[in-house]
């Protein structure tokens with residue numbers, strides 16, 4: 001079943017992230033693809049994540065397809081104007097890529113080419129509208145396409161952002177612009193997430209909770225201080241601390257698995273998106289412990 | 294006004310090292326307020342150049358350095374000094390420099406400043422960029438706060454996921470402009486403006502170089 005069919009059928013979907021490497025040595029990445037093949041429902045291929053230049057997302061999506069993984073093309077508005085974005089959307093489609101995640105993208109000042117000119121000709125909401133238009137056979141300027149796309153398009157949302165109202169308004173705009181599924185920023189406070197879900201359930205879209213594995217109490221504190229829109233509750237930090245250095249990662253995997261299990265068992269959302277950030281090989285462990293494998 | 298910043302003197306020196314005599318042109322408007330082209334700066338550059346063994350044939354502060362015809366008329370009394378001058382150094386924005394290029398077609402013109410942005414002076418010699426001259430203003434839809442300029446990503450439909458406790462992902466010491474827009478629209482009961490989806494901007498409105506004729510037909514005939 002395709003990723004789209006799985007989400008639409010109401011089955012709990014699992015996606016994970018694969019970051020293209022910087023350089024032409026793709027051995028490790030292919031190894032990660034092999035580990036994840038047959039286990040996850042689709043793999044997000046990041047697009048110059050954190051504005052750090054890497055192999056193009058489309059090329060790696062194609063490699064994912066060849067290696068038996070269904071890709072979700074992450075597409076940011078940072079590096080291409082509306083002509084480039086549409087050309088790439090058409091190009092990806094004819095290569096067999098069917099899922100696209102539309103995002104604005106981290107600013108170049110966060111990355112490794114700080115002198116670059118950021119583009120942002122359009123932004124996430126408008127990119128979603130572009131995809132919707134192409135699915136209906138039209139480019140952004142209203143010209144007919146010789147052959148439409150049939151993308152399953154998604155977007156991102158940060159349910160723990162403060163203040164939340166502007167984020168929710170943007171979420172609504174993304175729904176209106178045609179987003180069919182959402183992957184969220186990392187979720188650690190399930191009770192708070194339920195409040196967001198109560199809001200999100202008013203719209204007919206699928207929501208996948210973002211899961212980022214905590215490797216240590218230090219990492220949790222770092223995220224609280226420096227990563228926007230992420231709040232790790234104190235009880236989880238205490239739990240990691242109590243585990244001690246040696247068992248911290250294992251505890252982090254347990255926390256991720258526990259959260260996934262709760263999200264699934266209580267039918268809080270429609271799936272999870274696991275961001276292992278360099279630990280792709282641990283994704284199956286998490287899934288096993290969550291009872292998904 | 295236009296914000297300008299003094300260039301390193303050594304960079305200016307590098308450009309003009311082969312010349313001997315200079316005429317300095319400042320500007321009474323923006324460059325004076327920025328401290329880059331007023332009387333004190335004219336005097337300072339004159340002194341520095343003379344210390345380097347150069348001759349300064351004269352200094353002059355234009356009323357409005359970017360006004361080509363007016364500046365040309367104002368410069369008439371300086372003819373003698375200008376005749377003895379190898380190079381004109383302009384201490385204003387790039388527009389002022391190019392006005393001088395037009396006025397002195399036969400002389401090299403160099404500038405002493407970098408031109409930064411269209412600025413609001415918020416306090417004495419403190420400048421903020423509030424408008425990036427996009428050619429089609431959307432302030433009436435955004436509570437009078439410009440996201441094209443105040444958001445580093447120029448987002449038109451609300452904050453990115455990076456806003457952190459109301460601050461901007463890119464410049465953590467300033468508030469996210471979409472949080473400011475939200476708070477303002479909320480205060481003036483116009484939150485509906487925020488819910489509207491804005492289309493992608495029409496950048497053809499800012500295609501360079503731009504020109505504008507603000508005169509009526511009758512005026513043009515005169």
Ligand code: SF4
Nearest residue numbers: 424425427430431439
């Ligand atoms: S929208 Fe912003 S950049 Fe454009 S004209 Fe208005 S204030 Fe200036």
Ligand code: SF4
Nearest residue numbers: 444453461462469470
């Ligand atoms: S935090 Fe706000 S102002 Fe900063 S880039 Fe994001 S949307 Fe723009």
